[in-house]
Amino acid sequence: MGKYGKIAQIHNQLISGKISCVELTKAYLNAIEQNNEALNAYVKITPDTALETAKRVDAKIASGGELAPLEGIPMTLKDNISTKDIETTCCSKMLKGYVPIYDATVWKLLKQQNAVLLGKTNMDEFAMGSTCENSCFGGAKNPHDLGRVAGGSSGGVASAVGGNLAVYGLGSDTGGSIREPASFCGIVGFKPTYGSVSRYGLIAFASSFDQIGPITQSVEDAALIYDTIAQYDPMDSTNSGKKGPVTAQLNKDIRGLKIGIAPEYFDNIQSDVGDTVKKALDVFRSLGAEIVEFNMPSLKYCLPVYYILACAEASSNLGRYDGIRYGYQTAHYSDRDEMVCKTRSEGFGPEVKRRILLGTYVLSAGYYDAYYKKAQNLRGMLVKAFDDAFLQCDLILSPTVPRTALPLNYSADDPVENYQTDICTVPVNIAGLPGISVPCGAGNDGMPVGMQLIGPKFSEATLLNAANQYELASRESCFQAVKMGVE
């Protein structure tokens, strides 16, 4: 936890005048200056606009104005969330120099509350990866061990929040990109129900999976942010907003709550990680929850289904980067076709190219039925499998990642092995469910382990309450605190 505590506590310090917003912002900007070189969390720092906003907040406090919950809180955004007049690159050479002319809806909502944007944070190129090392700026490091990755793709946000270089941040989660780095960095990562937070302005990777969500130091903070950003947005046809505010529902008794366990979620999990997650069951039992076991055999299809469908959508979504209108353009070419071809060959990194090729292939005439269509059918079956599971329980508990944070530059030769990292997180995106990763202890290497709680669609109130009850009850069992940033 950062020096000033949870968002609600910082809010109280601001309104009581214990600290000014400018002081608070400067503390974070100084911490970034001192630690960012080591963490590589931020790819762009925006001190001028941050201080400007902070001054505005201080003036408001001085004139007796009422502060919104997130007003004046220093934060960050993953670099795939469009910010007007601030470069947004998706950490790709392809978008270096691209300055959006409009704000993403989530940023618009936060801006209205005078959120203090400290800068934009690192990520795997176009959110494709689980180490953050597919960034054209180099990967973000883990604040618990600089020799390890922060995770990905929202590695920069997790590194910044875990390293106390921001109070909170917004990431995006297509197959685990919020929950996985949060688990690696020992913090909370929350992926809301698909359709509850507007995607407008989030640079698309796979549109039917992408969802924006908070990365925070506590469940309570995540709930507070969710309440602000989960708003109905007419600009996103797939968005319907939230069912109701959740912050006020965080202190409910969970006696009788049914927590489901599927053994398939613990297949191929590093044993110390699996054991640590299972210890959480005792905490839940002690809180009066009931543990239910059942099988989910279809989970084994999740990884192929996810990679086929997500890559298919990505191959289409990334077609627009042709060097004609914005972003990178190759220096030498003789005609238009060559220009587009060279621009894309030079502008995209190897993982992005791999996924574009894979996605193009599975949509091609002659292969569509065998891959895309089959995967689409299986997606329907998986949605049904979760519907059935939730007839037996209220929430499902699983590990977030099969292991603790990987060492730097640890990459398997076989990309499919790398994709295994996502095995516990992708099912949630396939079914459009809310999922949250909460720290639940440390592995044998002393690195943080996260457990994942999954709920039915729009069950955020139940999900976040259970996560919060667990967090409050399990404080002691956690790993060592980070000694850097604003701590």
Next chain:
Amino acid sequence: MEYELVCGLETHVELATKTKIFCSCTTEFGGEPNTHCCPVCIGLPGTLPKLNQSVVEFAVMAGLATDCAISPISKMDRKNYVYPDLPKAYQISQYDRPLCKNGYVELSDGRKIRLTRIHIEEDAGKLVHQRGNTLVDYNRSGVPLIEIVSEPDIRSIEEAVEYVEKLQMIMRYIGVSDCRMQEGSLRCDVNISVRPKGSEKLGTRTEIKNMNSISHMMKAMEYERDRQIDLLESGESVLQETRRYNEGTGCTEGMRGKEDAHDYRYFRDPDLVTIRVTSDTVAKLKAQMPEDPRTRLKRFESEYGLPEDDARMLIEHRRIADYFEKASAGIKNTRAVANCITGPIFARLGSEAAKDDFKVNVSPENLNALIKLLDSGKIRMNLVKSTLEKMLDTGKSASEFLNEKDLAGIDAETLQKICKQAVQDNPNAVKDYRNGKTKALKAVLGAVMKATRGRANPLETEAILSEIMKKAD
């Protein structure tokens, strides 16, 4: 050997909605390049489409007017291809679940050209070649289109032309498009093949892309038909390919063969939700749709007693038909109204586009007032025509040009007197008349008309004259 032409058309029609299909930019034609644009229609990263409901409504109306079945559930798909005028590198269109299916367009000889489908999609921008540079204008990007696909039911160039003109008439009628080929709001791709007359088997077809005028379409079809016949006659076969029409040479040229055909990698657009059209919506649209041209033609013949040719001229453009109906309110001599429109008014319009706009500076109310004078016998047709010309010149009402004398009808007594005088003045005509030459009465009638400056009612006058001439001495 005698050959038969087999042809099917894919017609793109720009819808006349105020705003684009996925954003709120204007659809207005023209404008400075890239001024009718926003982040959505230029496909900036992170933007999302939002389907304009009136596009769905317009397309449903187009479907209803061509007897299509309206799909209660349909969806949008992505058609992926790379071209600089397509800013997202995919066009949002409909692939396997179009909004409308199985309709037809009836030709004047009663033959039905079946429609396979009508679907909605977005238009692309436009490349502008300028001093060795190629520039892109995205004003048209995201303008809504419907694509109307016909079955290969067309058997001649004339039928193809009639089919396109019928489509134009129908779409203009229901107000979903102005269908102006020269502005690109109606464009056709022609699928064409030939086969020995009497054969049931379809020949190999070629597709001629982007016909932007009827005359080009006719020339292209004629050239392509002859080219295919020549190939078959010389024992060669037709290659299945996409061709373009070269306006300069009047020839069609190969663009790409079957093996180079695009693989569009269609898949459902995950950014858009299922389109549902309820039967209530269909009923509501049906109710607010103007009468279709076929029904209106029949009604004009029966209700207004117009000959078919006149009725056809009037119903071709909805605004004209509406004008006619307003001008005919309470009129007995509706043919006179029709003649005023198809005569003096059409003479001032010229082009089909001008007829479609139908900007005339005589209001239907003013024309109605003029014809009422004719109905009541106060003025004659020749005076109607000359007065109408003056009204068209100035935009003023009839009363400005007709003096009291013109309007003062002739009382029975005066007419009787004038008739008697005319009979006295034309003894030879009277003689002829009595000898059985009934035509001789016309000469006397002419004299009466001259004397009354056209104000006398000819039928009434004829009756009076024949009475006098039979009785005289």
